[in-house]
Amino acid sequence: MERIALFPGSFDPFTRGHEDIVLRGLRLFDQVVIGIGNNATKKRYFALDVMKEMIEKTFASEKNVKVITYDDLTAHTARELGATFLLRGLRNTTDFEYENGISQVNRYLYEEIETVFLITSPALAPISSSIIRDLHRYGQQVDNFLPYSLSELNQINSQI
Ligand code: ADP
Numbered sequence: 058m059e060r061i062a063l064f065p066g067s068f069d070p071f072t073r074g075h076e077d078i079v080l081r082g083l084r085l086f087d088q089v090v091i092g093i094g095n096n097a098t099k100k101r102y103f104a105l106d107v108m109k110e111m112i113e114k115t116f117a118s119e120k121n122v123k124v125i126t127y128d129d130l131t132a133h134t135a136r137e138l139g140a141t142f143l144l145r146g147l148r149n150t151t152d153f154e155y156e157n158g159i160s161q162v163n164r165y166l167y168e169e170i171e172t173v174f175l176i177t178s179p180a181l182a183p184i185s186s187s188i189i190r191d192l193h194r195y196g197q198q199v200d201n202f203l204p205y206s207l208s209e210l211n212q213i214n215s216q217i
Pocket residue numbers: 065066067068069072073074075078144145146147148152176177178181182183184185186
């Protein structure tokens with residue numbers, strides 16, 4: 058049976074830290090599905106469709122990476138995909154506290170699901186989407202933190 062992992066997140070934006078988790082996940086799973094959660098109550102900084110396109114470009118040469126958006130419980134989305142693993146990254150104890158809770162809930166909702174945590178690569182540990190949003194909001198260059206070009210993203214953003 059194919060080992061499919063769903064890597065769920067807001068990815069607002071998708072960072073080099075996220076990319077690292079996907080690439081390392083590919084060594085463990087046959088397929089990694091990056092799921093961008095579309096939480097209607099949470100306003101995004103980078104548009105959902107644009108981020109999906111940027112992530113697809115990032116992994117254009119990886120045939121075992123798929124990108125989806127979803128508007129449902131993560132556990133239900135995983136079940137629909139036939140994914141029996143959730144992939145998450147851990148940077149610090151704050152991440153752990155949060156992840157501990159949601160992984161318990163996900164197993165309550167879908168007994169066969171196992172959450173697999175990868176400890177962040179040290180050089181990428183300080184990268185967080187919220188810090189990148191703040192830097193970008195105040196005009197700071199953030200390309201070094203992203204696996205795609207933001208100038209391209211800005212062009213696409215201005216077209217919509
Ligand atoms: P969420 O809103 O669900 O926390 P994020 O997009 O912020 O979604 O993060 C998705 C996953 O990626 C989480 O498991 C988070 O801990 C992990 N992650 C975020 N930044 C990094 C990083 N720099 N290194 C490793 N994992 C990370």
